[in-house]
Amino acid sequence: MRSLRLLLVTPAFHGYHRSIARAFAGRGYDVLTHCYDAYETFADKLRNKACFEFPARLGFDDPARAEAWATRRALAALSTAQPDRVVVIKGDTLGPEFWQDLDARRTPRILWLYDDLRRHRYTETFLRAVGPVVSYARAEALQLSERGIEATFVPNAFDPELALPSGRRTGEIVFVGARYPNRVELLTQLGQAGVPVRAYGREWSHHPFDRLRTWELARPSVPAERDIPLDRAYAVQAEAAAAVNIHGLQAGLAMRTFEVPGMGGLQLADRQDIGEFYDVGKEVMVFGSPSELVDLALRAKRDPAWSERLRAAGRRRTLAQHTFAHRVAEVDALWA
The missing domain is CATH 3.40.50.2000 (Glycogen Phosphorylase B;)
Incomplete structure (x- = not known):
């Protein structure tokens, strides 16, 4: 047959x-x-x-x-x-x-x-x-x-077939995705608080070619890199001290909701409804304000034992339920 x-x-x-x-x-x-x-x-x-x-x-x-x-x-x-x-x-x-x-x-x-x-x-x-x-x-x-x-x-x-966790850690707080005003604001505030931050994507990139192909010359002051393929995005978010999941005006949860913990990354998310899929506080972290995000980002950098516990638990849950x-x-x- x-x-x-x-x-x-x-x-x-x-x-x-x-x-x-x-x-x-x-x-x-x-x-x-x-x-x-x-x-x-x-x-x-x-x-x-x-x-x-x-x-x-x-x-x-x-x-x-x-x-x-x-x-x-x-x-x-x-x-x-x-x-x-x-x-x-x-x-x-x-x-x-x-x-x-x-x-x-x-x-x-x-x-x-x-x-x-x-x-x-x-x-x-x-x-x-x-x-x-x-x-x-x-x-x-x-x-x-x-x-x-x-x-x-x-x-x-x-x-899980796209990439495997490397175990490396960069020490930066990262965001991979489109540039929206709320994302610019939060990443800017992280930088102003002394947190090393980096964004990835053509709309963030300061490269002349990316400015031309997005039909705009202005860019926020957030440190940024160019577009990266999906498997590299998986790795970047996992290797960071933490990856920020900042949603736009959207009804559902973004792909990165599952990608970051799936790769063993530490996710700092902006929506409480992530609790339908993960145990908040044990597998992922949720912030409700810029100050809470700054606090979580700083803890992610200074408390590796706490970070690694969340990473391992988030990856286990993702592989078991969210592929x-x-x-x-x-x-x-x-x-x-």
Whole structure:
């Protein structure tokens, strides 16, 4: 008996699709992956800047062109793969032709949203018809269910196959991720309190190329590095004296919620609802104010025994309950 062929239609976003694909393969699927927004060659990247990003900066945004480009490629991937099942990650830049083709093929599909509803273009009518919907936010999954949409809460996760803890410690407090005002404020206050801090990402980086490709020249005074691949981000957060998990205006918990403890890092998080997944005070730490964050960061530097206890406990909990294998098992149970 042949393995079921599963097509993963996904954004390229930090390569998370690789972790999801590995988890599905671990359940016996023959997994094919199509990144609908991947600009893999220099020509593709140049085309994206010239045809999409630059016009948008000038106020001539034409999302229909980007949608048509992504949809043509996704339809070609469907035709080539001839899958038995399809999992679409996010997918809201794909046009109606893609979903109509899935309908015509009668291919079972699941829509997996690991971002907030307000960042998607989907209507309730569409979500009600599309089939099982997975949301990374419990409140949003509940909201959808109350409105007659087949929705399930599946939180984010950690991939233990991506990297292994090194045991090294840098002594810095780090943040890896996009630059939002609340993150700038907290990292700045840490620095002003004498805590060695470092941010990673193109929006923090002072490199001239990163200033140009993000279409801005100004940068906060926070010490910063350029973009790093996901496996390196795993390592950086684990090797730091502590990694700060600062959320933006988002409903669910970020990937780093599980990545930092999963790698044996010490997580300082800004949300109490992390307690649904970890024992606060024994596996992770939560701060409620900038002063509490400063206190925790200083303790992380001066009390290695305390730090190592939390690191070990957080890693044990993550490996036992919060890997992509755990999450994909939940998603895999949703096929009609």
